Every structure is written in C-alpha cells, then in structure tokens.
Amino acid sequence: MTDTQEMSGILTPVVTPFKADLSPDTDRLIAHCRWLVAQGCGLAVFGTNSEGNSLSLDERLALLDALVESGLDPKMMMPGTGCCSIPESVTLTKRVVDLGCGGALVLPPFYYKGVSDEGVYRSFAETIERVGDDRLRIYLYHFPAVSAVPFSIDLIGRLLKDFPGIVVGMKDSSGDRDNLEAVMKAFPKFGMFAGTETLLLDNMRLGGVGCISATANVNPAGLVDLYQRWETPEADAIQADLNKVRSAVQQFTMIPAMKRMIAHYGGDSEWNRVRPPLVEMPEDDAAKLISDLDALDFEMPGLGN
Amino acid sequence: MTDTQEMSGILTPVVTPFKADLSPDTDRLIAHCRWLVAQGCGLAVFGTNSEGNSLSLDERLALLDALVESGLDPKMMMPGTGCCSIPESVTLTKRVVDLGCGGALVLPPFYYKGVSDEGVYRSFAETIERVGDDRLRIYLYHFPAVSAVPFSIDLIGRLLKDFPGIVVGMKDSSGDRDNLEAVMKAFPKFGMFAGTETLLLDNMRLGGVGCISATANVNPAGLVDLYQRWETPEADAIQADLNKVRSAVQQFTMIPAMKRMIAHYGGDSEWNRVRPPLVEMPEDDAAKLISDLDALDFEMPGLGN
Numbered sequence: 001m002t003d004t005q006e007m008s009g010i011l012t013p014v015v016t017p018f019k020a021d022l023s024p025d026t027d028r029l030i031a032h033c034r035w036l037v038a039q040g041c042g043l044a045v046f047g048t049n050s051e052g053n054s055l056s057l058d059e060r061l062a063l064l065d066a067l068v069e070s071g072l073d074p075k076m077m078m079p080g081t082g083c084c085s086i087p088e089s090v091t092l093t094k095r096v097v098d099l100g101c102g103g104a105l106v107l108p109p110f111y112y113k114g115v116s117d118e119g120v121y122r123s124f125a126e127t128i129e130r131v132g133d134d135r136l137r138i139y140l141y142h143f144p145a146v147s148a149v150p151f152s153i154d155l156i157g158r159l160l161k162d163f164p165g166i167v168v169g170m171k172d173s174s175g176d177r178d179n180l181e182a183v184m185k186a187f188p189k190f191g192m193f194a195g196t197e198t199l200l201l202d203n204m205r206l207g208g209v210g211c212i213s214a215t216a217n218v219n220p221a222g223l224v225d226l227y228q229r230w231e232t233p234e235a236d237a238i239q240a241d242l243n244k245v246r247s248a249v250q251q252f253t254m255i256p257a258m259k260r261m262i263a264h265y266g267g268d269s270e271w272n273r274v275r276p277p278l279v280e281m282p283e284d285d286a287a288k289l290i291s292d293l294d295a296l297d298f299e300m301p302g303l304g305n
Numbered sequence: 306m307t308d309t310q311e312m313s314g315i316l317t318p319v320v321t322p323f324k325a326d327l328s329p330d331t332d333r334l335i336a337h338c339r340w341l342v343a344q345g346c347g348l349a350v351f352g353t354n355s356e357g358n359s360l361s362l363d364e365r366l367a368l369l370d371a372l373v374e375s376g377l378d379p380k381m382m383m384p385g386t387g388c389c390s391i392p393e394s395v396t397l398t399k400r401v402v403d404l405g406c407g408g409a410l411v412l413p414p415f416y417y418k419g420v421s422d423e424g425v426y427r428s429f430a431e432t433i434e435r436v437g438d439d440r441l442r443i444y445l446y447h448f449p450a451v452s453a454v455p456f457s458i459d460l461i462g463r464l465l466k467d468f469p470g471i472v473v474g475m476k477d478s479s480g481d482r483d484n485l486e487a488v489m490k491a492f493p494k495f496g497m498f499a500g501t502e503t504l505l506l507d508n509m510r511l512g513g514v515g516c517i518s519a520t521a522n523v524n525p526a527g528l529v530d531l532y533q534r535w536e537t538p539e540a541d542a543i544q545a546d547l548n549k550v551r552s553a554v555q556q557f558t559m560i561p562a563m564k565r566m567i568a569h570y571g572g573d574s575e576w577n578r579v580r581p582p583l584v585e586m587p588e589d590d591a592a593k594l595i596s597d598l599d600a601l602d603f604e605m606p607g608l609g610n
Binding site for chain 1: 327359362392414427
C-alpha cells in the first residue's frame, strides 16, 4: 500500500486465527499482519474473509486496539465496520477513526433483503452524522452475493454528493467487470478497489486504485507485484500467473482453504480453525489444494519465521 | 398463548417503536405488549418484524430486562436471540433463560451464504453448550428468503437427536405449505409454528402448535380466534377472513405498514418510525392501506387506551 492521503494498492482482508476455545488468537493475528505489511499490503481486518461478522463487537474492538498497540501502522488499516445495527456500526467506526485508521470498509445493514436505496442511504447518513468526525474515510463494501444489499450507481452518487471527502471509495466484490467500469465511468475519481485480483489489472486500467482480495492473505507479494508493474509490458503475464493461484484456491471454500495454506506453508496447524458456521477444510481437499499449488511452484516465503 | 410446558398458540413478532432520536421507545413497547397479551398473544420480541437485528446487543438486553421488570410474564416470551456471532448469540440467549422466558427463537448465523448443514449444526451446538442450562428451549427460525440460511430436514433431525428437550420447535417462515408438511411428517411431535397466519389452519391440521406472524401485531384477536376454533366447522371461514386482512397489509412492505396501522388506529403518530435500512410508509400507500382495511370493517379495539 502506498502512503498517500487516501488509501490505494493491495489490501488484505486478513483472516482471523482462533484458539482451541474459538476465541481470537491475537498474537497470531498480529504476526500475520506483520508478514502481510512486510510484503507491502495494507490491512482490511474484519472483512468477509476475516470472519469479521462472526466476531462480537467487543472482540472486534479489542482486536483493533491490540493491533494498533502492537505497533502496526493504523494508516495501513481499513477495518470492516458495517453491522446490522446502526449503534454498533457507529461504535466500531468511531473507534476506527479515533485510532487513526486510514479508512473504514462499511457493509450496508445486511439482514433485510430488497431494501430501498433510500433506506441504505439513511443508514450511511445516520452513521456518518453520529460518528461526526472529519477524519472519517468510508469505503462502501459492495458484495451483493453475500450481503445481498447492493450499491446502485444512484446511491453511490448521492452519498458522494452529500458526504464529499468522507465517502471516498468502494470495494467492488461483485466480480463483475461491467460493474467496475460503470462505477468508474460515473465517478472517475472514486477510490475503487477490485474485490478480486483477477480484476486488478482491469481496475487499474479503468482508473481504480488497487484491490482488496482474499488471496492477498496467501499471495501478497504476487498481488503487490502486479500493482507496482501494471503499466509495464509484463502486466498481462503477471495477471495470468496470479489467476492460476487464485483458481487453485477458489476451487474450494476460500476462507478454510487460505487458513489451510497458512497452516501448511507456515508449519502451524493452529491456523486451520474457523468459527461456525464455517467448517475447516477436509483433508482430501487440502491434499488436492497443496498438490495443485505445488504444480505452480507456489510458496509463501518468510511465513512462520 | 396457552400456558403449557412448551409454547403454543399465537405469538406476535412485536414491532419495536422508536423515539425521534431512533432509540427504542421502551414505554410504548411495553404498552403494545400489554395490549397483545390482553388479546391472548405471546411475545416473540426481537424477530424480523421487530427490527431485532437493527437493535444492538445492548439495546436488546436492556429492552428484555425492561419488559420483564414491567410485569409482563416471561413465560409468554420467545425473544429472537440468533446473531451472526456465537458470543453475542450466547449472551442474549443466556439472558433469555435467566429471565425465565418460555423459549428463544434462534436464527442461524446469517452473514455467510451457502454454508453447510455441518456448519449451522456446529453454531447451534456451540451456542447450546455455552449457554449450558437445561431450562433452554430453542425454536429454530427458518426464514430462507431473509436469513438465506435454511434448516434442512437432516439438520433438524440431527439437532433434535443431539439436543432433546432443548431444541423443541421451529418457526417456518418459508411460506411453503409443503415444507411445513415435510417437517411435520418427519418429526410429528415437533413444536411447529407457521410463520404466517395464512398457513395457521394448515399447520394445526398437520399437527403444529400455532403461528408466529407479523400480522399478529395488528390482528391479534383474529388469529387467536382461529387458533381456538380450528377444529370447529367455522375454521375455514375464519381463515378466509384472516387472509383478507393479511392481503391488505402485505401488498406493502409489512413492517412500516403495521407501524402505520398502530399509529392510525391507536391515534399515535410516534409509531410510524422505523430504523434504517427500512423506510416509513409513504402517505399514498398509507391512504390505500387504511381504505382497503376500512372496506373490510377492520378495527384494532382497545389500542391506545
């Protein structure tokens, strides 16, 4: 991640390690964050891949405090702060601002389906007004397949108009290049992060600022390499290599697969745990995953040191 | 609701009133609960129609304490306690048990989509073990259109087998009579509540125990009447009358429509408010709703006294 005023580059939706009693493993999380930062990534903790919504509000507040206290730079952090209830979104977002984080990645309230743009607008307006801090930088988290509450072009435009300098960007996890293009055409200066590295090169060419992708947990240097060289003749070849690793991982449920990779390449089986309703990766799948990755000469250098 | 060991009859997913600052209006909630109980209904607070997931955990705990302190009988209560995170589900469910509530209506963790039965099973097993109290009575909350995480017959069977006397029933909000029938055929003694009164008579004939329906907020006596007379020759005619009121309400987004009805028939416009991402009922819709209800000679006797 480059250290400009707004966030850009590669951010990792950092997976969350759990102890045997399923409580968050703060020390392992800090160690993984340090490894990711050393590879050049920012930290989108408490995202979908972080099992962020499987953590209580109190757990998220405590983990965030611990990450900052550990010396990790809050300017590199874009924690997920969007809850179903406005009071909880406000509490978490306030903490993010008070700790000096670079931004907040904000899901819309995601329990009700088929809600109106007006209702989603009001939830953001209410949250922004209650946080009441000019340092707030909101990135809209568009993930229709999981949140089931999309951001339309109209809604984005209204938020940008009414909250300039506060609503500054978006993570587009639709996986739909057409949506990336439509949003970037409508709002050329928007801080757009692709939600998968398979669209990183497209996103940069469309005027985007980087990507926030699950696979940045396991292939951070690869993603950073494409971000740094996207304007070079090698870019398409780098993209093709990234896509091969992505394909090997996403043939399986990604969160347990990535945890398995960290466990395997870092020599630390504690990393395999997930919280229900997720389930750890079955052994047969793990064997195929590692075999497929070996065929790609995949490595995670420096992990577990 | 009849006061047997397990819950039965008509329960209301009680709508939650809000003050101008969008904080919960405890006094109005207590008054509405008293009116519902006087009509013969139990109280399924913090359900979908209660905007339960738009309330913070702390707000739900405080409201529940206030309801019980007000003298409402906790045995008549089946609060919604299923959160996305296990620690929060455990905190809320423990409180429900400690206060002596008749049951807990438990959503599966609802952020992740396409999760396995094994993962949902583990989330319930973990919650039940952590609550660790034989007084716990869990009703599974099956609402695939909103939670997007269904309970399969296999999953229900496994939970019944492993937690006998704890997992005792279900609210089936699928709106699908075939699903009601399939579950009741598989588990004839299951405490099945239909999720809409349009299936109340069907559910009773299939061996179910009642219904938990949005419309019980506005037509409680009508639903109770059918529950009490479902074995009489008048039952089909009563069902047909109930369906007319239901149709008038559900042509609109139901939560704001029901709040509008309480505001109108109770003479208290404070009731119109909803929390984002919901939006209050537009005036034009409200006019049509009341006009359609007038045509049915609809009333809410005793409300607002």
